[in-house]
Amino acid sequence: MSRRKIFLIAPPFSGHLHPLLGIGEALREIADVRVLSTPGAARACQLPFHPILPQHEQSVWAIAEPGKDVKSNPLLLYRQLKANIALLGDLKAELEALFCQEKPDLIIADFTVPVAGIVAGEMGIEWWTTVPSPCVFETVDGPPSYFGGLAPAETSLQELKHALMRKATRVFKRSMHLLFRRELQAIGFPAIYRSDGSEAVYSPHRTFGLGIPEIEFPRTYPQHFEFTGPVLYTPPDDVHDPVFATDGRPQILITLGTHLPHAKAGMAQTMREIASRHPEIMFHFTHGSRKAKLLPGTENFHEYHLVSYVRHVAKYDLVIHHAGTGILNHCLRHGIPAVVMPLDYDQFDYATRLVEHGLALRARSHADIEAVLLQALADDALKARCQALKVIHAEQDGAQYISGLVAAMA
Template sequence: MQRLLDIIPPGVTRIDLLAPPFSGHLHPVLAMGRALSTRYQVRIISTHGAEARIQASGLVGLTLEGDYDTLLLPVVNPKYAVKSHPVRLYRQFRAVVGLLKDFADELEQVWLKEGVPDLAIADFTLPVVGEICRRFNVPWWSSLPSPCVLEGRDGAPAYCGGLMPAESRNDRFWHLIHRKKVRLFKRAMFWLFRDVIRQTGITRLYRQDGSESAYSPTRILALSEKEFEFPRTWPDSVVFIGPALYTPPTKGETPPFIAGKRHVLVTLGTHLDWHKDAVAKAVVALARTLPEWEFHFTDGDPAGGEHRRQGNFSRVSWVDYDRWLLRYDVVIHHGGAGIMWHCLKKGVPALVYPIDYDQFDHAARLEYSGRGIWLKGGLKSLENARPLLLRLSETSQSEKKA
């Protein structure tokens, strides 16, 4: 986070950081907040669902009064895969727009009551913050855990199944087609919801220079390493500050580690509940092929119940990555930015089983860089992952001995 501290403008004393209450968005903001709090007055603005974790992080929190958590959960954690399905994307976008309008109104009231900051840093899922900042004359930056989703004039676009870098003229042509497809879909959604969107103060999807108005025109904090991303032309506003990794402490139980055994963690993060039972079933089948190993499947719920055990398979509610990740020999994860960077930074080998959103793009980058193995065969690829686990585990053991 030193890079972040280095770019804060002179004269700034109070910084507000804003994020929704979901771990993949809130935890990076908490990581930045903790780093910034060593020099500045920091406040974290979110919903009631984030209060406990903000408090556990030792930071000051401002809570919006609306009942966002009940309404947000079915939007961000639906009972089906969204992917690029147009109807499902439409439904999700329609639900989000209304919530963002309410969020903007609540934020305005909070700043009127509590005072405005010298700088606001908002997670990329909160584009309405920019308009409120404009009204209050507050500088606004965007934080982006997945820089691959940012549109550009070249390179492999996101949300298209995990495209690899172009190696031929034909590849570059198809990348161009996919970029146009992504932009066309966004324009269509903006037009369909133009009346509701304009209530938030957002009047256009793209600025005159072609950049997306959802992101700050001044500074986009890319929470990644530039070398990890595929070659492309980045906007001048993008600054790579590295992954922002932090897990607030919880009172969850210790995962059931067994001395002398090798352990595998399987995680789909805090969302994707619609698919977790099916993945758990596939992991049970995989565990039978490696009876001398222990498999932990986490539901990603820090408030969940007790461990459930079936042979050498345990289903646990929560695994604190900061505390326990180094106890695992291999991780099987969905390609979320948080667990991906936790594994990369801690040197834990990973199999990647992407399911939705930007996860396929992360899987492509891991495979292309040789820092992960992309499981492309669906649930069957999980059930039959024994050879890959053995290979990764042996490599990991050799590296530890060296």
């Protein structure tokens, strides 16, 4: 039997690209895999690579990094959508030409690239969707995302509020589609929701939540959605390893991921000041970017361009992070407690999930961080809960799960 040809499609952002690369690595022994992303993503890729939107690399990054927190601001969300839609015509034309020439058997695309699914559907190609942040997937019940991090409703009034918020989400999405209906209809996207109520940006056949259900809140999911476990993949790199203390001091990693560069300078300065008051603790701050300007370190505070989560997270006693799903899952895999301070997007939702499940403590501002990190270092119950979930987390591997589904295809 001939090997299947599979295209993996994602934007160049690590939180979306790296899980697809991990899936690709798991598939490479049983299929011919090709990764599609903007040219800048090639550096992270160890698989056959095809660049898309080469003339729009800067525009793609500008959408994800607008220079300010988007949160649920309708105007900023509108601007992001407008910039995104401006690229979709070119992207669809590129994918149509490539799919026609190469004739892939399966498309696995990040949920932020729904145009890949449109083209696949028009050409009769199987299409699956990956969702690195399963909380953003809409359901008919439970707390909706993007409202500041909602916990499950405990009263009838809260349930009513959540229902109204879910309704507001659908109204907002339909309104955005109405504003851009000509452009969206031109690329084959006639409606936000299908006749069965499901969102058209997700595959109606298989949509994978790349996480574990144990940290999610109770919600009702459609049949085509399934949790696979996370995909913990960090591409090989040539960055210097951090210098760890050898005298038994607690070691703390601080990371805000790869986006939101406008927030990192202030956070680095805050942590530098905290470190000066706590020589008994070693602090490592990662900027998540090779382009960042590093300031000189001190005896117990060091800045790094990048710190490999795969190689080094297990060595820390505590991680202070933004509740991004990448670092979140690496911490859970190794049983590392966290202090979370979300900044944007779905980070507030995952911060709430971690806190509600007793896997992290919340810092609501820079002024809170010092006291909260000291509390976390002394919290044996927090450490025990993280160690207990580590066992559950280790049993769920999204890349292997998806590879098994591909191997079982008729």
